[in-house]
Amino acid sequence: MIYDMKPEDIIGEYKEVTLQLYRSIARKILYTEIETPYPDGKLIVSTTDPDGVITHVNQSFIDMSGYMEEELVGAPHSILRHPDMPPAAFKDLWDTVKKGEKWQGFVKNLRKDGGYYWVKATVIPNVRNGKVVGYTSVRRKPSRTKVEECIKLYPTLF
Amino acid sequence: MAFMFTVSPDFTPDHLSGWYIFNTWLQKQTGEGIHLEMYDDFNSQRQAIKDDKVDLIYANPFDAAMLVREKGFLPLVKADGTADEAIIAVNADNKVEDVAHLSPGVKVAYTDDPDVKMMGMIMLEPGDLDATNIVPVISDTYVLVAKHLLKGEADVGIFLAEAYDDLSSVIKKQLRILVRSQISVIHHALMIGPNLQHKREEIQQMLLNMNNEDKGQGVLKSLGFSGWGKVDDEEMEFMIDLMDTLVM
Numbered sequence: 487m488i489y490d491m492k493p494e495d496i497i498g499e500y501k502e503v504t505l506q507l508y509r510s511i512a513r514k515i516l517y518t519e520i521e522t523p524y525p526d527g528k529l530i531v532s533t534t535d536p537d538g539v540i541t542h543v544n545q546s547f548i549d550m551s552g553y554m555e556e557e558l559v560g561a562p563h564s565i566l567r568h569p570d571m572p573p574a575a576f577k578d579l580w581d582t583v584k585k586g587e588k589w590q591g592f593v594k595n596l597r598k599d600g601g602y603y604w605v606k607a608t609v610i611p612n613v614r615n616g617k618v619v620g621y622t623s624v625r626r627k628p629s630r631t632k633v634e635e636c637i638k639l640y641p642t643l644f
Numbered sequence: 645m646a647f648m649f650t651v652s653p654d655f656t657p658d659h660l661s662g663w664y665i666f667n668t669w670l671q672k673q674t675g676e677g678i679h680l681e682m683y684d685d686f687n688s689q690r691q692a693i694k695d696d697k698v699d700l701i702y703a704n705p706f707d708a709a710m711l712v713r714e715k716g717f718l719p720l721v722k723a724d725g726t727a728d729e730a731i732i733a734v735n736a737d738n739k740v741e742d743v744a745h746l747s748p749g750v751k752v753a754y755t756d757d758p759d760v761k762m763m764g765m766i767m768l769e770p771g772d773l774d775a776t777n778i779v780p781v782i783s784d785t786y787v788l789v790a791k792h793l794l795k796g797e798a799d800v801g802i803f804l805a806e807a808y809d810d811l812s813s814v815i816k817k818q819l820r821i822l823v824r825s826q827i828s829v830i831h832h833a834l835m836i837g838p839n840l841q842h843k844r845e846e847i848q849q850m851l852l853n854m855n856n857e858d859k860g861q862g863v864l865k866s867l868g869f870s871g872w873g874k875v876d877d878e879e880m881e882f883m884i885d886l887m888d889t890l891v892m
């Protein structure tokens with residue numbers, strides 16, 4: 487399940503917007519300008535079912551997202567969808583992995599507390615006995631130069 | 645015909661005799677003729693795998709993908725409490741505090757250990773460094789990686805974390821860690837090839853029981869392990885998927 491964000495969870499001054507997510511889910515987003523730096527040396531890992539519903543997260547994922555494991559597993563992965571991310575990026579992600587290929591990109595993710603963090607993400611299909619049973623994403627620390635490029639580029643893609 | 649057992653060439657040389665002792669133990673337990681073949685480098689070992697000569701292998705995570713997906717190998721066990729982690733270190737005198745402060749043209753010392761090099765290069769990425777803009781200083785051992793840093797022949801060293809931690813305190817005092825990976829799910833594994841797979845469960849059980857018997861405990865000690873833990877098919881598939889996301 488995915489709920490509207492609640493003011494009591496937010497740290498700092500926030501803006502409000504309603505995002506239209508896949509499958510007509512509308513979600514109220516509360517977001518701040520507070521960035522959490524990517525932790526050195528760690529990987530943020532999650533796995534989803536074929537529909538993008540989270541089935542597994544590692545500890546770094548939990549720590550960086552600000553959610554509890556119980557809130558994440560069973561939720562659509564768009565629980566992290568930040569309003570500054572252009573929809574075209576995720577269309578490209580899904581088009582690529584549905585072809586059975588690997589997708590890579592820079593993503594600004596939304597935290598439960600309204601803040602954000604940048605990652606360099608790779609998504610691959612999990613093939614078992616010739617069938618796609620889900621997808622895995624591994625994020626690593628992005629270079630600041632690449633992030634700055636995306637900060638300029640992404641607003642032009644809406 | 646004896647089965648052939650081999651060990652990834654990135655094992656620590658201190659445990660060379662340990663693998664021979666382990667192989668003797670394994671032959672006694674299984675009643676099979678198993679010949680241990682040690683290769684000096686990754687290329688000659690890979691060739692042997694390609695030629696279907698290998699039946700049992702203590703494989704590094706990099707080779708595991710190929711072994712499972714192209715050669716039909718299955719996982720048996722991993723050493724308890726071990727994970728492959730990498731360290732980025734510099735000379736203690738180096739002013740650099742963060743990988744982001746390194747610049748293209750930086751001299752990077754590493755060994756040909758493929759997963760450690762990969763993890764190291766990932767940790768250099770936040771500094772906009774990649775294979776195209778670093779100067780490699782290829783080193784035979786991690787001790788030599790350290791020496792290159794001490795002599796100023798390299799600016800940055802990529803180490804297997806275990807190997808770094810094992811360096812003498814005199815050397816470590818002259819080095820400084822910039823980043824230590826905490827990935828925890830990438831590890832070596834003992835894997836079994838198609839010709840021996842009818843014995844998979846039996847061998848797996850023997851290995852899991854190894855630390856419960858006196859002889860077994862001694863053999864484990866000579867390998868530097870406390871015991872073996874089971875690796876099931878899905879855990880191995882997950883690790884392979886994860887490695888797959890990291891190779892680009």
Ligand SMILES: Cc1cc2nc3c(=O)[nH]c(=O)nc-3n(C[C@H](O)[C@H](O)[C@H](O)COP(=O)(O)O)c2cc1C
Pocket residue numbers: 506507508509532533534538562563564565566567568571576579593595609621622623
């Ligand atoms: C394995 C996997 C990981 C994903 N990781 C993220 C993520 O970290 N952040 C994000 O916003 N979307 C991620 N997505 C994409 C979301 O499923 C979703 O498409 C996106 O958030 C846009 O929302 P929408 O498709 O509902 O419009 C991931 C998808 C997959 C399959």
